[in-house]
Amino acid sequence: xxxxxxxxxxxxxxxxxxxxxxxxxxxxxxxxxxxxxxxxxxxxxxxxxxxxxxxxxxxxxxxxxxxxxxxxxxxxxxxxxxxxxxxxxxxxxxxxxxxxxxxxxxxxxxxxxxxxxxxxxxxxxxxxxxxxxxxxxxxxxxxxxxxxxxxxxxxxxxxxxxxxxxxxxxxxxxxxxxxxxxxxxxxxxxxxxxxxxxxxxxxxxxxxxxxxxxxxxxxxxxxxxxxxxxxxxxxxxxxxxxxxxxxxxxxxxxxxxxxxxxxxxxxxxxxxxxxxxxxxxxxxxxxxxxxxxxxxxxxxxxxxxxxxxxxxxxxxxxxxxxxxxxxxxxxxxxxxxxxxxxxxxxxxxxxxxxxxxxxxxxxxxxxxxxxxxxxxxxxxxxxxxxxxxxxxxxxxxxxxxxxxxxxxxxxxxxxxxxxxxxxxxxxxxxxxxxxxxxxxxxxxxxxxxxxxxxxxxxxxxxxxxxxxxxxxxxxxxxxxxxx
Numbered sequence: 316x317x318x319x320x321x322x323x324x325x326x327x328x329x330x331x332x333x334x335x336x337x338x339x340x341x342x343x344x345x346x347x348x349x350x351x352x353x354x355x356x357x358x359x360x361x362x363x364x365x366x367x368x369x370x371x372x373x374x375x376x377x378x379x380x381x382x383x384x385x386x387x388x389x390x391x392x393x394x395x396x397x398x399x400x401x402x403x404x405x406x407x408x409x410x411x412x413x414x415x416x417x418x419x420x421x422x423x424x425x426x427x428x429x430x431x432x433x434x435x436x437x438x439x440x441x442x443x444x445x446x447x448x449x450x451x452x453x454x455x456x457x458x459x460x461x462x463x464x465x466x467x468x469x470x471x472x473x474x475x476x477x478x479x480x481x482x483x484x485x486x487x488x489x490x491x492x493x494x495x496x497x498x499x500x501x502x503x504x505x506x507x508x509x510x511x512x513x514x515x516x517x518x519x520x521x522x523x524x525x526x527x528x529x530x531x532x533x534x535x536x537x538x539x540x541x542x543x544x545x546x547x548x549x550x551x552x553x554x555x556x557x558x559x560x561x562x563x564x565x566x567x568x569x570x571x572x573x574x575x576x577x578x579x580x581x582x583x584x585x586x587x588x589x590x591x592x593x594x595x596x597x598x599x600x601x602x603x604x605x606x607x608x609x610x611x612x613x614x615x616x617x618x619x620x621x622x623x624x625x626x627x628x629x630x631x632x633x634x635x636x637x638x639x640x641x642x643x644x645x646x647x648x649x650x651x652x653x654x655x656x657x658x659x660x661x662x663x664x665x666x667x668x669x670x671x672x673x674x675x676x677x678x679x680x681x682x683x684x685x686x687x688x689x690x691x692x693x694x695x696x697x698x699x700x701x702x703x704x705x706x707x708x709x710x711x712x713x714x715x716x717x718x719x720x721x722x723x724x725x726x727x728x729x730x731x732x733x734x735x736x737x738x739x740x741x742x743x744x745x746x747x748x749x750x751x752x753x754x755x756x757x758x759x760x761x762x763x764x765x766x767x768x769x770x771x772x773x774x775x776x777x778x779x780x781x782x783x784x785x786x787x788x789x790x791x792x793x794x795x796x797x798x
Contacts, residue, residue: 333552341547348480349473355546356469356481357488362429362536363461364492366436367401369532370452371497371619372638373504373525374398380524381445388628388760391620393445395753398616400449402746404456406739412460413735417728420550421468426543428461432536440529456742462489463734470722470730471549479661482722483715487653490711494646496532497619501639503528509636550731591733597724599794601737603670604717605744606785611710612748613755614681614778618703620756621684621771628760629770631688631695641703648704649711657712666716667789667796673709674786678779680706685772720796 330336370377374394384390416424435455442448466485473481506514507521514520520527591597622638624630631637660669680702687698725733755774763770788794 330551336551337547349477352472353481353484355542356465356472357484358535358539359425359429359461359543360465360485360488361492361495362432362532362539363459363465364489365496365499365532365535366432366439366455366459366529367496368493368615369496369500369528370439370525371398371616372501372623372635372642373528375620375623376505376635377442377448377525378445381448383445388757391753391757391760393753394620395616395750395756397445397448397452398612398749398753399746400452401456402612402742402749404453404458405460405742406746408457408460409463409738409742410732410735413463413732413738416464416467416731416735417550420548420552421464421471421731422543422546422548424464425461425468425546426540428459429536429540429543431455431458433533433540436529436536437533440526440533441523442525460735460738463738464731466718466722466734467730468549472547479719480658482718483653483657483661486715486718487649487657487711490707490714491646491649491653493615494642494649494707497615498639498643498646499531500525500528501635501637501642503531504635591725591729591736594724594733596795597721597733597736599788600717600720600724601740603785603788603794604714604721604737605740606781606788607670607674607710607713607717608741609744609748610778610781610785611714612745613752613781614706614710616749616752617756617774617778620753621688621774624756624760626688629685629688629763631699641700644700645703645707649707652708653711657715660712661716661719666719667794669716670713671786671789673713674782674789677706677709677782680709681775681779681782684775685770688771 374397375390378384378390378393378397379387381393384393412424412428432455435451435458439448439451439455442451462485466482469481469485470478504527505524506527507516507518507524514527619638621629622631622633622641623635624632626632633641664672683702687695687702690698721733721737722730755777759770759774762773765773768776
């Protein structure tokens with residue numbers, strides 16, 4: 316009897332007209348995998364991630380067509396500025412979008428983000444000069460602030476046993492977008508040259524050779540925008556204030572009008588929120604995440620520039636289509652990994668061990684790239700594809716583990732702001748990544764005859780130094796776990 320009373324008291328209290336409570340009730344009744352919600356989150360994140368790196372395979376040729384670089388070796392510098400402008404825009408607005416998500420809900424920020432992709436990604440494809448390309452990318456980054464809120468959304472929309480799968484859905488969809496985006500860019504850029512029987516030189520796709528991949532991504536984002544209107548909101552709004560009640564006796568008493576509990580509720584609502592900057596488990600995981608992000612973004616830009624650059628500069632002399640093929644295979648490998656292995660590995664090792672192991676394996680892998688470039692034919696294709704799949708699987712595994720640590724470090728009422736803070740810091744590092752990567756690439760091309768680490772060897776050595784620093788930071792006393 317006493318056990319039955321306790322069970323009754325521990326039932327969760329739900330508020331009328333609170334969208335977050337509706338989601339909580341739905342979660343209580345849910346059995347089995349929430350496939351529909353997983354697909355929705357996956358598509359939203361994919362549509363936001365695709366435009367971030369879709370430009371990298373054709374950016375070398377786009378900058379060349381703008382005639383702004385005086386020498387071929389200088390193209391990397393200008394490519395880095397265009398790649399960084401998106402992330403610079405995100406640096407300036409990520410905390411704002413996190414605060415908006417905590418105040419007004421996750422759903423409005425998600426919809427604004429996908430609308431931004433529809434408009435500004437399309438305009439980027441129609442760029443006629445260097446400055447138009449930079450400004451459209453900057454505006455796209457400023458208004459597409461949904462990654463922080465969608466991470467908070469994924470941690471709230473799924474039952475506890477499915478949260479790791481929900482968070483890995485966000486990170487893997489993001490990772491697949493960062494890989495499939497360049498694949499689309501590679502296959503669909505310059506269509507009048509590649510597919511003259513379908514696209515004529517006089518058509519819009521002939522006059523704007525980089526418009527087709529941007530249009531396809533914007534079309535997907537438009538479809539996602541429409542379907543996002545049916546997404547359930549997960550933010551709790553109790554009496555006009557965002558608040559989540561605990562499964563407790565006090566919560567039940569508060570709902571029944573208990574005076575002591577009401578006083579406690581008022582006190583809790585008046586208690587100032589914890590200063591996120593003093594939350595070291597959160598801040599340490601964000602800093603480690605930033606260093607890994609710097610490495611990943613620099614790698615993403617450098618890989619495409621390295622692959623399409625001439626062999627005389629230490630590159631592979633690949634076409635945009637060849638790069639697209641490599642990245643499409645990597646994206647498929649990443650997708651298979653997510654749906655088969657990741658949840659088990661996360662449960663077995665935990666997020667911190669995953670980040671360490673992934674970072675350590677990446678170092679010898681990247682060191683092999685300059686030697687892979689010496690191969691030709693089938694051996695080059697097989698080894699490059701294997702290396703690319705492994706590298707991207709490791710990167711996404713690391714990022715997913717750090718996502719989980721960040722969301723465990725704060726409660727719901729601050730999760731949007733915490734993810735916004737993480738996005739701002741990460742975007743700053745990712746803004747540095749393409750600019751530094753482009754400058755490093757141009758510099759390395761000019762020192763092909765150096766005695767120590769000539770040409771591309773220097774590029775991958777510096778990437779490995781950054782990765783090694785990130786791995787060291789995953790150890791105590793720097794990285795602290797939330798109790």
